[in-house]
Amino acid sequence: MKSAENIKVGISIGDLNGIGSEIVLKTFEDQRMLELCTPVIFASAKTISFLKKKYNSEISIQGVDNASEAIDGKFNVVNVWKENVSVNFGEEDPKIGEFAFRSLEAATKALKEGLVDVLVTAPINKHTIQSENFQFPGHTDYLAKEFNGESLMLMVTDTLKVGLLTDHVPVKDVAAAITPQLIEKKVNIIYKTLKQDFRIQEPKIAVLGINPHSGDGGVIGKEDEDIMKPTLEKMRNNGKMVFGPYSADSFFGSGNYKNFDAIIAAYHDQGLIPFKTLSFGSGVNFTAGLEKVRTSPDHGTAYEIAGKNEADHHSFKEAVFKAIDIFRNREEYKELTSNVLKKQSKKI
Incomplete structure (x- = not known):
């Protein structure tokens, strides 16, 4: 079973005009979190650096071009895009919705390939994320399709x-x-x-x-x-x-x-x-019924307080904790089930 810090938590950044980036940064401002897991954020080092300054965060960013390059115990940011992003807090913007989807798509791909162990999603705007590639009411239905599961x-x-x-x-x-x-x-x-x-x-x-x-x-x-x-x-x-x-x-x-x-x-x-x-x-x-673990906070983009450094990050932090707990429980369950089946086959 994986040691704690080796559990890689993939994080889709959500709607950049909302509070998603703020709650992600606040969660990992506590260095003890890096002893609990290895965060892998799907966005861009340039964008996260801009947001880091906005929120006076002292997090040290480890920029990588692929989730496979993520380093244990570091705050890894996968460069999903290279271009500059115009962040306007509190505004609905289809272009920002496109970046939210690109982050989610890359994080989902990494989860499928086993490059991250679990997925924690920051809030999206369900209207601005809609496109030819995303025609779902929310994360749950999208992930059910991607993982062929009953969610x-x-x-x-x-x-x-x-x-x-x-x-x-x-x-x-x-x-x-x-x-x-x-x-x-x-x-x-x-x-x-x-x-x-x-x-x-x-x-x-x-x-x-x-x-x-x-x-x-x-x-x-x-x-x-x-x-x-x-x-x-x-x-x-x-x-x-x-x-x-x-x-x-x-x-x-x-x-x-x-x-x-x-x-x-x-x-x-x-x-x-x-x-x-x-x-x-x-x-x-928590999205139950999938072969992979996905959690998210129990709130939305909160445009009304976005960019004001007022967001409460505790639900997102709990989502990280819960994803890790569920991942461990599931691994133990698989091991126990496997052992039971082996004993039964020996008796036969």
């Missing part, structure tokens, strides 16, 4: 994990999107990730209802009675501890969420509003 957005802290049945789907389309197949797929992803990535041997999962009061027996919509309940019952009968649907309006306020290892919300705001209310600034977005 699930999972918001995590040490004590709270909230996944989504549907993520960046318009509210008017949510009910139609939720099918028995989708429920089974998402529950299976979260069940597996709780075991292999979070070391929970017997995961206990709660699922929130689609309609107010989970439909009140069909009075307020029939989806919970006709789709959600029978699907969850089928999965319980197959051995998974998955319960619900629970009425979303009282689930978090009552503290019921503390009785479960993870909660699956029916749609984006149903899950993320309570999650961010309970944990804003310390939460992490």
Whole structure:
């Protein structure tokens, strides 16, 4: 297993007009972070040097032309582009969106090739990054395509994990999107990730209802009675501890969420509003279901404070910590699983 400082954390720089570069620099201003991992930032040494001066950062930059040249224990910056970048904090700019994509594309390629071990993404502007090469609602869908995986957005802290049945789907389309197949797929992803990535041997999962009061027996919509309940019952009968649907309006306020290892919300705001209310600034977005580890902070570009040196970097720092933890847990899980299979084959 890799020693701590040899775990290479690939970092896509996100929207340069937002707070991404600030939170990256602030995270690694603490030299102890370089003992924990080796950061590999995909941008350009010239751009990062400009931003370093802007934020009065004392980080020493190690510029490299390829992630394979990254040096352990250094703040490595891969030169993805050579040209000058015009940074205008707080402004939406398609040109900046292009640089955000180039950073993400290069970081993803390095992750595929094993040149970095995990990926932590700084926030993008989902509008300005759109192009012929990027036609996705966000990072999650892009990475699912790149890694041919079934992804699930999972918001995590040490004590709270909230996944989504549907993520960046318009509210008017949510009910139609939720099918028995989708429920089974998402529950299976979260069940597996709780075991292999979070070391929970017997995961206990709660699922929130689609309609107010989970439909009140069909009075307020029939989806919970006709789709959600029978699907969850089928999965319980197959051995998974998955319960619900629970009425979303009282689930978090009552503290019921503390009785479960993870909660699956029916749609984006149903899950993320309570999650961010309970944990804003310390939460992490983890893309479960992929063969590689990707995390990000639980916030966006924050244009309103960009360039003012006011951004709180703790969620990004937690995203780095969580990516490393999940990487280690997954490696241990693979090793344990391999050993079990070897013992079983010997008995045969």
